[in-house]
Protein backbone atom coordinates (compact mmCIF):
# COMPACT_ATOMS: atom_id res chain seq x y z
CA UNK A 566 0.00 0.00 0.00
CA UNK A 567 1.15 3.54 -0.73
CA UNK A 568 0.38 6.65 1.27
CA UNK A 569 1.26 9.45 -1.13
CA UNK A 570 4.94 8.99 -1.83
CA UNK A 571 5.39 6.49 1.01
CA UNK A 572 5.57 2.81 0.17
CA UNK A 573 4.47 0.82 3.21
CA UNK A 574 5.81 -2.64 4.01
CA UNK A 575 3.33 -5.55 4.08
CA UNK A 576 1.24 -6.28 7.15
CA UNK A 577 -1.03 -4.34 9.45
CA UNK A 578 -0.43 -0.96 11.07
CA UNK A 579 -0.81 0.12 14.67
CA UNK A 580 -3.81 2.44 15.15
CA UNK A 581 -3.33 5.55 17.30
CA UNK A 582 -4.35 5.10 20.94
CA UNK A 583 -4.02 7.94 23.45
CA UNK A 584 -2.28 6.72 26.57
CA UNK A 585 -1.16 3.54 24.82
CA UNK A 586 0.79 4.02 21.57
CA UNK A 587 3.74 5.78 23.14
CA UNK A 588 7.27 5.28 21.94
CA UNK A 589 8.06 2.03 23.84
CA UNK A 590 4.78 0.39 22.80
CA UNK A 591 5.30 1.37 19.17
CA UNK A 592 8.85 0.04 19.19
CA UNK A 593 7.62 -3.35 20.39
CA UNK A 594 4.99 -3.38 17.67
CA UNK A 595 7.54 -2.44 14.99
CA UNK A 596 9.87 -5.17 16.26
CA UNK A 597 7.05 -7.61 15.67
CA UNK A 598 6.36 -6.41 12.16
CA UNK A 599 3.90 -3.50 12.36
CA UNK A 600 3.88 -1.93 8.89
CA UNK A 601 3.34 1.54 10.30
CA UNK A 602 2.22 3.21 13.51
CA UNK A 603 0.57 6.44 14.55
CA UNK A 604 1.36 8.48 17.65
CA UNK A 605 -1.09 9.43 20.35
CA UNK A 606 -3.14 12.44 19.33
CA UNK A 607 -1.72 15.93 19.76
CA UNK A 608 -3.78 19.14 19.98
CA UNK A 609 -2.87 21.40 17.06
CA UNK A 610 -3.97 24.43 19.04
CA UNK A 611 -2.10 23.32 22.16
CA UNK A 612 1.04 22.87 20.13
CA UNK A 613 0.80 26.22 18.34
CA UNK A 614 0.26 28.02 21.64
CA UNK A 615 3.03 26.22 23.49
CA UNK A 616 5.46 24.71 21.01
CA UNK A 617 8.09 24.16 23.70
CA UNK A 618 5.54 21.89 25.15
CA UNK A 619 4.72 20.10 28.28
CA UNK A 620 6.33 16.83 29.16
CA UNK A 621 3.28 15.03 27.75
CA UNK A 622 3.53 16.91 24.47
CA UNK A 623 7.26 16.29 24.17
CA UNK A 624 6.63 12.60 24.78
CA UNK A 625 4.10 12.47 21.94
CA UNK A 626 6.55 14.20 19.62
CA UNK A 627 9.50 11.92 20.38
CA UNK A 628 10.40 9.27 17.88
CA UNK A 629 12.57 6.25 18.58
CA UNK A 630 15.53 5.75 16.23
CA UNK A 631 14.43 2.22 15.44
CA UNK A 632 10.82 3.03 14.62
CA UNK A 633 9.39 2.30 11.18
CA UNK A 634 6.91 4.40 9.19
CA UNK A 635 5.34 6.74 11.73
CA UNK A 636 2.42 9.13 11.48
CA UNK A 637 1.84 12.04 13.82
CA UNK A 638 -1.79 12.48 14.73
CA UNK A 639 -3.20 15.99 15.15
CA UNK A 640 -6.62 16.94 16.39
CA UNK A 641 -8.41 20.26 16.21
CA UNK A 642 -11.19 22.12 14.46
CA UNK A 643 -9.49 25.41 13.62
CA UNK A 644 -7.99 25.31 10.14
CA UNK A 645 -5.38 27.93 11.03
CA UNK A 646 -4.00 25.92 13.97
CA UNK A 647 -4.09 22.72 11.99
CA UNK A 648 -2.20 24.35 9.11
CA UNK A 649 0.38 25.91 11.39
CA UNK A 650 0.94 22.77 13.46
CA UNK A 651 1.19 20.65 10.31
CA UNK A 652 3.71 23.09 8.86
CA UNK A 653 5.92 23.22 11.94
CA UNK A 654 5.72 19.52 12.70
CA UNK A 655 6.33 18.27 9.16
CA UNK A 656 10.03 18.66 9.76
CA UNK A 657 10.13 16.69 13.01
CA UNK A 658 10.99 13.29 11.58
CA UNK A 659 7.51 11.87 11.06
CA UNK A 660 6.50 10.24 7.80
CA UNK A 661 2.92 11.42 7.53
CA UNK A 662 0.39 13.57 9.35
CA UNK A 663 -2.91 12.00 10.41
CA UNK A 664 -5.98 14.07 11.24
CA UNK A 665 -8.26 12.83 14.00
CA UNK A 666 -11.97 12.84 13.16
CA UNK A 667 -12.80 9.87 15.34
CA UNK A 668 -12.17 10.66 18.98
CA UNK A 669 -15.46 10.24 20.88
CA UNK A 670 -14.31 11.63 24.27
CA UNK A 671 -16.69 14.20 25.75
CA UNK A 672 -14.08 16.86 26.33
CA UNK A 673 -12.86 16.62 22.72
CA UNK A 674 -16.29 16.39 21.10
CA UNK A 675 -17.52 19.19 23.38
CA UNK A 676 -15.00 21.47 21.66
CA UNK A 677 -16.24 20.40 18.24
CA UNK A 678 -13.08 18.33 17.67
CA UNK A 679 -12.46 14.64 16.93
CA UNK A 680 -15.59 12.80 15.84
CA UNK A 681 -17.67 16.00 16.16
CA UNK A 682 -16.20 16.93 12.77
CA UNK A 683 -18.20 14.08 11.22
CA UNK A 684 -21.26 16.28 11.83
CA UNK A 685 -19.73 19.27 10.08
CA UNK A 686 -18.66 18.20 6.60
CA UNK A 687 -17.70 21.71 5.51
CA UNK A 688 -15.57 22.23 8.60
CA UNK A 689 -14.01 18.81 8.03
CA UNK A 690 -13.18 19.95 4.49
CA UNK A 691 -11.45 23.09 5.76
CA UNK A 692 -9.48 21.09 8.32
CA UNK A 693 -8.17 18.64 5.71
CA UNK A 694 -7.43 21.46 3.28
CA UNK A 695 -5.47 23.28 5.96
CA UNK A 696 -3.48 20.18 6.91
CA UNK A 697 -2.58 19.51 3.29
CA UNK A 698 -1.61 23.14 2.79
CA UNK A 699 0.60 23.24 5.87
CA UNK A 700 2.18 19.81 5.69
CA UNK A 701 5.06 18.84 3.46
CA UNK A 702 4.25 15.21 4.32
CA UNK A 703 1.33 13.09 3.10
CA UNK A 704 -1.84 13.73 5.09
CA UNK A 705 -4.21 10.95 6.12
CA UNK A 706 -7.56 11.25 7.87
CA UNK A 707 -9.03 8.93 10.49
CA UNK A 708 -12.80 8.89 10.60
CA UNK A 709 -15.64 6.95 12.20
CA UNK A 710 -18.72 5.59 10.47
CA UNK A 711 -20.57 8.74 11.42
CA UNK A 712 -21.99 10.46 14.45
CA UNK A 713 -24.84 8.04 15.12
CA UNK A 714 -26.72 5.32 13.32
CA UNK A 715 -29.00 7.89 11.68
CA UNK A 716 -26.12 9.86 10.26
CA UNK A 717 -23.63 7.36 8.85
CA UNK A 718 -21.63 9.54 6.45
CA UNK A 719 -18.14 8.04 6.34
CA UNK A 720 -18.23 7.83 2.53
CA UNK A 721 -19.13 11.52 2.25
CA UNK A 722 -16.33 12.60 4.61
CA UNK A 723 -13.85 10.27 2.89
CA UNK A 724 -14.69 11.84 -0.47
CA UNK A 725 -14.20 15.28 1.00
CA UNK A 726 -10.83 14.20 2.39
CA UNK A 727 -9.83 12.85 -1.01
CA UNK A 728 -10.99 16.03 -2.81
CA UNK A 729 -8.84 18.09 -0.45
CA UNK A 730 -5.72 16.05 -1.10
CA UNK A 731 -5.67 13.41 1.64
CA UNK A 732 -3.44 10.47 0.73
CA UNK A 733 -5.45 7.81 2.58
CA UNK A 734 -8.35 7.44 4.95
CA UNK A 735 -8.69 5.11 7.94
CA UNK A 736 -12.22 4.08 8.83
CA UNK A 737 -13.07 2.95 12.34
CA UNK A 738 -16.41 1.41 11.52
CA UNK A 739 -18.31 2.51 14.61
CA UNK A 740 -20.36 5.63 15.13
CA UNK A 741 -19.46 8.12 17.82
CA UNK A 742 -22.53 7.02 19.77
CA UNK A 743 -21.21 3.46 19.81
CA UNK A 744 -17.93 4.65 21.34
CA UNK A 745 -16.01 1.33 21.46
CA UNK A 746 -18.94 -1.00 22.08
CA UNK A 747 -20.67 -3.43 19.74
CA UNK A 748 -19.15 -4.73 16.55
CA UNK A 749 -17.56 -2.54 13.91
CA UNK A 750 -19.82 -2.49 10.83
CA UNK A 751 -17.61 -3.52 7.97
CA UNK A 752 -20.24 -2.61 5.40
CA UNK A 753 -19.35 1.03 6.03
CA UNK A 754 -15.70 0.37 5.16
CA UNK A 755 -16.81 -1.36 1.95
CA UNK A 756 -18.97 1.66 1.12
CA UNK A 757 -16.04 4.03 1.68
CA UNK A 758 -13.85 1.84 -0.50
CA UNK A 759 -16.37 2.17 -3.32
CA UNK A 760 -16.57 5.93 -2.84
CA UNK A 761 -12.89 6.89 -3.13
CA UNK A 762 -9.77 5.98 -5.08
CA UNK A 763 -7.23 6.78 -2.34
CA UNK A 764 -6.22 3.86 -0.11
CA UNK A 765 -8.74 2.91 2.56
CA UNK A 766 -7.51 1.44 5.82
CA UNK A 767 -10.06 -0.73 7.61
CA UNK A 768 -10.15 -0.60 11.39
CA UNK A 769 -12.16 -2.19 14.14
CA UNK A 770 -12.01 -5.51 16.01
CA UNK A 771 -8.97 -6.97 14.24
CA UNK A 772 -7.22 -9.20 16.78
CA UNK A 773 -5.73 -11.99 14.69
CA UNK A 774 -4.52 -12.94 11.22
CA UNK A 775 -7.95 -14.42 10.57
CA UNK A 776 -9.62 -11.07 11.38
CA UNK A 777 -7.07 -9.29 9.16
CA UNK A 778 -7.92 -11.43 6.15
CA UNK A 779 -11.68 -11.30 6.72
CA UNK A 780 -11.50 -7.49 7.02
CA UNK A 781 -9.81 -7.28 3.59
CA UNK A 782 -12.08 -9.89 2.05
CA UNK A 783 -15.31 -8.33 3.29
CA UNK A 784 -14.47 -4.68 2.61
CA UNK A 785 -11.88 -4.62 -0.19
CA UNK A 786 -9.81 -2.26 1.99
CA UNK A 787 -6.18 -1.61 1.06
CA UNK A 788 -4.73 -1.76 4.56
CA UNK A 789 -5.71 -2.73 8.08
CA UNK A 790 -5.02 -0.92 11.36
CA UNK A 791 -5.03 -2.79 14.67
CA UNK A 792 -5.83 -0.98 17.91
CA UNK A 793 -6.86 -2.91 21.03
CA UNK A 794 -5.75 -6.17 19.45
CA UNK A 795 -2.16 -5.02 19.95
CA UNK A 796 -2.60 -4.18 23.63
CA UNK A 797 -0.53 -6.71 25.50
CA UNK A 798 -0.10 -8.50 22.18
CA UNK A 799 2.42 -6.87 19.83
CA UNK A 800 2.76 -10.38 18.37
CA UNK A 801 -0.46 -9.81 16.46
CA UNK A 802 1.67 -8.14 13.76
CA UNK A 803 4.02 -11.12 13.57
CA UNK A 804 1.05 -13.45 13.36
CA UNK A 805 -0.36 -11.45 10.43
CA UNK A 806 3.02 -11.34 8.66
CA UNK A 807 3.49 -15.09 9.11
CA UNK A 808 0.07 -15.71 7.58
CA UNK A 809 0.88 -13.39 4.66
CA UNK A 810 4.01 -15.43 3.99
CA UNK A 811 2.13 -18.71 4.43
CA UNK A 812 4.27 -19.63 7.41
CA UNK A 813 3.01 -21.40 10.55
CA UNK A 814 2.48 -19.28 13.64
CA UNK A 815 3.16 -20.33 17.21
CA UNK A 816 1.70 -18.02 19.84
CA UNK A 817 4.13 -16.83 22.53
CA UNK A 818 4.59 -19.04 25.58
CA UNK A 819 3.87 -17.68 29.08
CA UNK A 820 7.64 -17.26 29.57
CA UNK A 821 7.86 -15.20 26.38
CA UNK A 822 4.92 -13.10 27.49
CA UNK A 823 6.45 -12.38 30.87
CA UNK A 824 9.84 -11.73 29.25
CA UNK A 825 8.28 -9.15 26.97
CA UNK A 826 6.44 -7.40 29.81
CA UNK A 827 9.69 -7.05 31.71
CA UNK A 828 11.50 -5.69 28.67
CA UNK A 829 8.60 -3.30 28.03
CA UNK A 830 8.86 -2.15 31.66
CA UNK A 831 12.60 -1.46 31.27
CA UNK A 832 11.98 0.49 28.07
CA UNK A 833 9.19 2.41 29.80
CA UNK A 834 11.46 3.17 32.77
CA UNK A 835 14.21 4.49 30.45
CA UNK A 836 11.56 6.59 28.79
CA UNK A 837 9.62 8.01 31.74
CA UNK A 838 11.64 7.21 34.84
CA UNK A 839 10.83 4.28 37.08
CA UNK A 840 7.95 5.55 39.28
CA UNK A 841 5.82 6.83 36.39
CA UNK A 842 6.75 3.85 34.23
CA UNK A 843 5.50 1.41 36.86
CA UNK A 844 2.13 3.14 36.93
CA UNK A 845 1.96 3.07 33.12
CA UNK A 846 2.85 -0.62 33.10
CA UNK A 847 -0.19 -1.63 35.17
CA UNK A 848 -2.49 -1.66 32.18
CA UNK A 849 0.10 -3.34 29.94
CA UNK A 850 0.64 -6.11 32.50
CA UNK A 851 -3.12 -6.62 32.81
CA UNK A 852 -3.54 -6.84 29.02
CA UNK A 853 -0.55 -9.15 28.62
CA UNK A 854 -1.69 -11.79 31.09
CA UNK A 855 -5.39 -11.56 30.35
CA UNK A 856 -6.93 -15.02 30.31
CA UNK A 857 -3.95 -16.68 31.96
CA UNK A 858 -4.56 -18.63 35.21
CA UNK A 859 -4.28 -16.47 38.31
CA UNK A 860 -4.16 -13.23 36.28
CA UNK A 861 -6.60 -11.42 38.57
CA UNK A 862 -4.27 -11.74 41.58
CA UNK A 863 -1.28 -10.44 39.62
CA UNK A 864 -3.36 -7.52 38.36
CA UNK A 865 -4.24 -6.65 41.92
CA UNK A 866 -0.64 -6.88 43.12
CA UNK A 867 0.84 -4.93 40.25
CA UNK A 868 -1.08 -1.88 41.40
CA UNK A 869 1.24 -1.48 44.34
CA UNK A 870 4.47 -2.20 42.45
CA UNK A 871 6.79 0.80 42.41
CA UNK A 872 10.07 -0.49 41.04
CA UNK A 873 11.39 -2.59 38.21
CA UNK A 874 12.85 -4.96 40.75
CA UNK A 875 9.49 -5.51 42.46
CA UNK A 876 7.78 -6.03 39.09
CA UNK A 877 10.48 -8.54 38.14
CA UNK A 878 9.93 -10.46 41.39
CA UNK A 879 6.15 -10.45 41.02
CA UNK A 880 6.19 -11.73 37.46
CA UNK A 881 9.01 -14.24 37.89
CA UNK A 882 7.20 -15.69 40.87
CA UNK A 883 3.97 -15.81 38.84
CA UNK A 884 5.74 -17.62 36.01
CA UNK A 885 7.22 -20.14 38.45
CA UNK A 886 3.77 -20.90 39.81
CA UNK A 887 2.39 -21.28 36.30
CA UNK A 888 4.88 -23.97 35.31
Ligand SMILES: Cc1cc2nc3c(=O)[nH]c(=O)nc-3n(C[C@H](O)[C@H](O)[C@H](O)COP(=O)(O)O)c2cc1C
Pocket residue numbers: 580581582583584585605606638665666667668707737745768769770771790791792793794
Ligand atom coordinates in the same frame (compact mmCIF):
# COMPACT_ATOMS: atom_id res chain seq x y z
C1 LIG B 1 -7.46 3.62 24.74
C2 LIG B 1 -7.75 4.07 23.33
C3 LIG B 1 -7.26 5.28 22.90
C4 LIG B 1 -7.52 5.71 21.59
N1 LIG B 1 -6.98 6.89 21.16
C5 LIG B 1 -7.14 7.28 19.86
C6 LIG B 1 -6.49 8.44 19.36
O1 LIG B 1 -5.75 9.14 20.06
N2 LIG B 1 -6.72 8.76 18.07
C7 LIG B 1 -7.52 8.01 17.24
O2 LIG B 1 -7.67 8.34 16.07
N3 LIG B 1 -8.12 6.90 17.70
C8 LIG B 1 -7.94 6.51 18.97
N4 LIG B 1 -8.51 5.35 19.41
C9 LIG B 1 -9.28 4.52 18.49
C10 LIG B 1 -8.42 3.43 17.83
O3 LIG B 1 -7.43 3.99 17.01
C11 LIG B 1 -9.28 2.48 16.97
O4 LIG B 1 -9.88 3.25 15.97
C12 LIG B 1 -10.38 1.78 17.78
O5 LIG B 1 -9.91 1.30 19.01
C13 LIG B 1 -10.98 0.62 16.97
O6 LIG B 1 -9.99 -0.31 16.59
P1 LIG B 1 -9.75 -1.67 17.43
O7 LIG B 1 -11.08 -2.38 17.48
O8 LIG B 1 -8.70 -2.39 16.64
O9 LIG B 1 -9.31 -1.26 18.78
C14 LIG B 1 -8.29 4.91 20.72
C15 LIG B 1 -8.79 3.69 21.17
C16 LIG B 1 -8.54 3.26 22.47
C17 LIG B 1 -9.08 1.94 22.91
